[in-house]
Amino acid sequence: MILYTFFDEHDFSGKTIVPFNTHGGSRFSDTIGTIAGLEPDAVVIEDGFTVSRNNVHEAEPDIIRWLEDLGYAK
Ligand SMILES: Cc1cc2nc3c(=O)[nH]c(=O)nc-3n(C[C@H](O)[C@H](O)[C@H](O)COP(=O)(O)O)c2cc1C
Structure with a gap:
């Protein structure tokens, strides 16, 4: 639950959150919606990047x- 704690302790109002992760099969699951719910005053990019640990x-x-x-790329 470390990310719940992280979002409890930090205010991302007005910030843009760009989700990315590695996974073992679950991709993002509900992560992006969960982040948006925890940070209602942030912009959460829906088009996050997720990659299987097998394809990193x-x-x-x-x-x-x-x-x-x-x-974001140069
Ligand atoms: C406690 C634990 C729970 C995990 N639960 C999931 C999961 O629910 N879904 C999933 O796709 N991968 C799950 N994984 C696999 C991790 O996402 C995988 O190890 C990771 O993508 C590889 O990155 P790492 O080298 O930083 O561990 C879990 C791993 C651990 C250690």
């Missing part, structure tokens, strides 16, 4: 494309 080693091109699509 080959994820770099997908990560770069995701960042470009969000406008």
